[in-house]
Amino acid sequence: MRSDALPAAVEPARLRAGRKIVPRRRRRIRPGLLAGRIFLYLFLFCLAVLCFTPFYVMIINATRSTPEINRGLSLLPGKALLQNYASMQQSMNIWRGFLNSALVAVPSTLLSAYFGALTAYAFSKFNFRGKKTLFWMVLGTMMIPVQLGLIGYFQLTVALRLVNTYWALILPAMANGATVFFLKMYMDGAVDASLLEAARVDGGSELGIFHRIVLPISMPAVATMSILNFIFSWNNYLTPLVLLFDKNKFTLPILIALVKGTYKQNLGAQYLAVAISVVPIMIVFIFFSRYIISGITSGALKE
Amino acid sequence: MKRDNYGYLFIWPFFAALILLQLYPILYTFYLSFTNLSTANPDAGFIGLANYARLFTDKFFLKSIVNTWRIWICNFIPQLIFAVGLAAILTGDKLRGRNFFRGVYFLPNLVTAASIGILFNVLLGWQSGAINQALVGLGLIGEAEKIHFLASAGWTSSAVSVILWWMWFGHSMILFMAGMVAVPKEYYDAAAVDGASAWQSFWKITLPQIKPVMIYVLVTSLIGGLNNFDIPFVIGEGQNLGTGGPQRAILTMVMHLYNMAFSGGRQRGYAAAIAVALFVMVLIFSVLIFRAMMARESREGSEAK
Numbered sequence: 001m002r003s004d005a006l007p008a009a010v011e012p013a014r015l016r017a018g019r020k021i022v023p024r025r026r027r028r029i030r031p032g033l034l035a036g037r038i039f040l041y042l043f044l045f046c047l048a049v050l051c052f053t054p055f056y057v058m059i060i061n062a063t064r065s066t067p068e069i070n071r072g073l074s075l076l077p078g079k080a081l082l083q084n085y086a087s088m089q090q091s092m093n094i095w096r097g098f099l100n101s102a103l104v105a106v107p108s109t110l111l112s113a114y115f116g117a118l119t120a121y122a123f124s125k126f127n128f129r130g131k132k133t134l135f136w137m138v139l140g141t142m143m144i145p146v147q148l149g150l151i152g153y154f155q156l157t158v159a160l161r162l163v164n165t166y167w168a169l170i171l172p173a174m175a176n177g178a179t180v181f182f183l184k185m186y187m188d189g190a191v192d193a194s195l196l197e198a199a200r201v202d203g204g205s206e207l208g209i210f211h212r213i214v215l216p217i218s219m220p221a222v223a224t225m226s227i228l229n230f231i232f233s234w235n236n237y238l239t240p241l242v243l244l245f246d247k248n249k250f251t252l253p254i255l256i257a258l259v260k261g262t263y264k265q266n267l268g269a270q271y272l273a274v275a276i277s278v279v280p281i282m283i284v285f286i287f288f289s290r291y292i293i294s295g296i297t298s299g300a301l302k303e
Numbered sequence: 304m305k306r307d308n309y310g311y312l313f314i315w316p317f318f319a320a321l322i323l324l325q326l327y328p329i330l331y332t333f334y335l336s337f338t339n340l341s342t343a344n345p346d347a348g349f350i351g352l353a354n355y356a357r358l359f360t361d362k363f364f365l366k367s368i369v370n371t372w373r374i375w376i377c378n379f380i381p382q383l384i385f386a387v388g389l390a391a392i393l394t395g396d397k398l399r400g401r402n403f404f405r406g407v408y409f410l411p412n413l414v415t416a417a418s419i420g421i422l423f424n425v426l427l428g429w430q431s432g433a434i435n436q437a438l439v440g441l442g443l444i445g446e447a448e449k450i451h452f453l454a455s456a457g458w459t460s461s462a463v464s465v466i467l468w469w470m471w472f473g474h475s476m477i478l479f480m481a482g483m484v485a486v487p488k489e490y491y492d493a494a495a496v497d498g499a500s501a502w503q504s505f506w507k508i509t510l511p512q513i514k515p516v517m518i519y520v521l522v523t524s525l526i527g528g529l530n531n532f533d534i535p536f537v538i539g540e541g542q543n544l545g546t547g548g549p550q551r552a553i554l555t556m557v558m559h560l561y562n563m564a565f566s567g568g569r570q571r572g573y574a575a576a577i578a579v580a581l582f583v584m585v586l587i588f589s590v591l592i593f594r595a596m597m598a599r600e601s602r603e604g605s606e607a608k
Contacts, residue, residue, distance in 0.1 A: 040392065047389075048407040051469070055410075057433045058422055070431040073440060119317040126310030134314065141325060143522075143589070145530045147557050148582045151564050151575045152331030153324070155340075174320035206309045235415040237533045238557070242565055253417035253533075260424065261542035270425055277418045285413050289406050292413070296474065297481035 055278065062272040069267045084268040091262045094276055096248060097255040104166050104240070104251055105233040108173035112229045113222050116179030121214050123180065124187040125196065135184075142177040146239060154242055168243045173233070179225045182298050186221035187214065224295040227288050231281065252277050336575035341568050354576035364577065366551055367559040368584075370460070374535070374553065375528030377464035378471070385472040386520070387513075390479035391505060405480070408473030416470070420537035423466055427452040427538075453540035456552035463535050463553050467528075475520050482516035483509060518596050522589050529585055532557040556581050 061069050064078030088094065122128075123135050146153075153172075157163040162171075191214055199209045215222070237253040244250060256277045263269045285292065336354055340347035358364055389408065393401045411419070426433045435449040444450070452458040486509060494504045510517075535553040536545045545562055547554030556577065564574035 040398075044389075044392070044398075044404050048404055051407050051411055051473070054422060054426060055414075057426065061433070073433055073436045115317050115320070118313045122310040122313035126307045126313070128307045128310035131310065134318070137321075138317075141321060143526065144325075144329070145526055145585070147530045147532070147560070148578050149325060149328035149332050150560075151335060151571050151578060152328035152333075154564075155331060155335070155571070156324075156328055171320065172324040175317050175325055177321075180317065206306070206312075210313070231413055235413075235417075237415070237417040237536075238561070242561070253415050256415070256421055257417045257537045257544060259421055267425060267428075267431065270421070274418050274422050274425070278414050278422075281414050282410065285406070285410060289409075293405070293409070293477055297478055 055282070058271055058275050058278065061268065062275040064268060064271075066265065066267045066269075069271070080268055081272070084266075084272045087266055088263070088269040088272050092255060092259070092273070094252075094255060094273055097250060097252040097277075100166075100249060101234055101252040104169045105230050107166075107170045108233045109226050109230045111170065111173045112176040112179050113226045115174045116176050116225065117183050117215055117218055117222055118210060119180045120183035120187055120218075121191075121210055123184045125191065125193065125214075138177045138180050140177075141175070142181065150239070150242060157243060163243055164245045164249065166249075169233075169236075169240055173229070176229065179229065182225050182295070183218060183221050185298070187218055190221075191217050224291045227284070227291050228295045231284070231292075234281070332575045332578050335572050336579045338572040338575075339570075340572040340575075341570040343568065344572075347572065350572070354573045355580075357573060358576060358580055363551065363554060364556075364559055367554045367556045370547075370551075370553060371529055371531060371555045374460060374464050374467070374531060374555065375525070377461065378467035379524055379528065382468050382472045382475055382524070383520070385468075386475035386479050387510075389472070389476045390483055391509060393476075394480050394483040395501070405473075405477065409477055410473070411470045412474040414470075416533035417537055419466065419470065420534040423462065423534075424453070424538050424540070427462060429454070453538070454549055456548065456550040459539070459548040460552045463538060466534055466538075467531075471524070475524070478516050478520055479513060482513035486512040514596060518593065521592050521596075525588055525592065526585055529581060529588075530557050531555045532561070536561070 057073070060074060060077050062084060063081040064074065065080035065083060068074070068078050068080070119138075123131065123138075153168075154163070157168040162168040195213060196209060199213055204212070235253065236251075237257070240251045241254055241257075244254070256274060259270045259273045263273070335347065337349055337351060338344075338347040339350045339353075389404075392398070393404060398404075429435065429449060429451045432449075432452070434452070435444075438444045439446055439449065450458065452462060490508050490512070491504055494508055499507070532555060535548070535555050536558050539546050539548045539553065545558055545566075547558060560574050560577040560581070563577065564571045
């Protein structure tokens, strides 16, 4: 896959090509086709409603009191937001969960980005023996689910006294195969060998060249992968569930999974807690959807 | 130092972490599967293939295999149909607002699965669940006929499949869209000159061209589906997580692994055998998919290309 084959780059060109034809075809449209088109839009619209409704109900119900929620659905928000917030905070400190999730996700993302870029640079611009085999190893590990080694990893963290620490969740991020794969493809196209030669003639050290030239040039791709890695780490449930025991170390997904037991019949507080965990991801998506989409499609387009 | 050898210097931290924190735990899990490691036997005595023999008599394990496959297939088939169909609609037709639709369909995929599971647990509630309230409000059922979704094995299992479909059809759709955008436009132009209908172009050009994406979606979805955990673990009724729902209808393989290894007697040796069985299953079916898709390629190769 070439980096310029990413859909984000292809689309504008195709859209422009498409626009030129549209007016001519529109005039010749038959009534049957028009009905089909309306039906199509109706279908697409209903599906969009289906995708968003659960979140909408969640946000609305987070602002309604439990008796109101018990009485029935509403399309408009209620007035119980502060009351729900107060009862939610009584039994669980959700912001502590936020902080804990950030304490895991931020260092994990940085480690994946830095060591992913360093490794990708080596695979992209150096010809060392065994390179092909080692790169296949990187690709192979992308296919292995973490669940497979979970028990061995748990025993290992016990032996290394890393269990119940964030290190156990952060350190494996150093070896992120998907990040290496994506960044190598990007560097193959974007980092010019002659630029590196020039820097070497100027007497730059190899690591210095990586820091001052390769990393800045690759920043768009690093950012793309970092957004995805951050979301993945933020959403991760099974590994922290296994490795953390202290309630005040729990990450957000673990806390949220406990809301049924924590709030019993208080539906308003339950909806609010879930909403607080979900809304930040939605905001991230609104701002970064383009990067996110180009990041996830990269894996499927490899030849 | 020879310059190319800096390559080794740059990749060693990655490979050190890969070997110590990912590959070694997998091999160690494999080793543990031949031991009786548990709270009762912390020293892990070697017991040969006893754990593997036990797999065949563990009715919860056998049930978890059926559950995992059922949940995955009931979600994957509609997911594939929606993903391919919508991708064709959104890339082929000059639709307005396709970036909007693409974004909205994809949104559920990014949200924390554990939160989604809890959200649907609340939405699917019996007397005050939003879904029952909506059904009553639309007049589809009476006030007294509210469905106790999470007390029924069939409803609970279907709900998990529907949620997974809801979370993943937009994701697969985006992958297929990327594949379809990359198909050279000349192919369609040539087909149109030959008088091919849009339907024929779709079957004869689009589908064969997006086959690499199809293989990727199939294999990654299968791996994810066989490792299904978050949603079935949290969605069940009651305050205990991971019970597997009514008649254990949503007890998946990884949930069974988790329950065996990290609750009750902490039978980690046996749980390791479950992990290995899961891995073997993933491996066999991934290879089967690759071979089936590749065999079709060589047969079709003589026709169109």
